Amino acid sequence: QVQLVESGGGLVQAGGSLRLSCAASGRTSSLYAMGWFRQAPGKEREFVGAISWSADRTYYADSVKGRFTVSRDNAKQTTHLQMNNLKPEDTAVYYCAAGAGISWTDEYEYDFWGQGTQVTVSS
DSSP, X not given: OOEEEEEOOEXXXXXXXXXXXXXXXXXXXXXXXXXXXXXXXXXXXXXXXXXXXXXXOEEEOTTTTTTEEEEEETTTTEEEXXXXXXXXXXXXXXXXXXXXXXXXXXXXXXXXXXXXXXXXXXX
């Protein structure tokens, strides 16, 4: 089992930045790819970005590419989502997830999920 806890959410003005963290615990958590997803009110959960277990590959949704960066520190079992130039449409609950699947954009490829952290961007 892998337990995930997100932190770092909050209220920020458009154009601002936030850094989300995801602390993992449990055996072999460093062997999983880590993904970030978000869900806005009334919308389906969507893929944001992901990073391989070795941190040598990342992938992002087009909507956040160039603004968001996923990183990880396996020694600390922590994954981060750096969000810059935030827009009101980035408002959502953000979730981190751990998975051993191949398709990083597919939420069903992830086995473990955090409880989520709210990000609100005001205009």
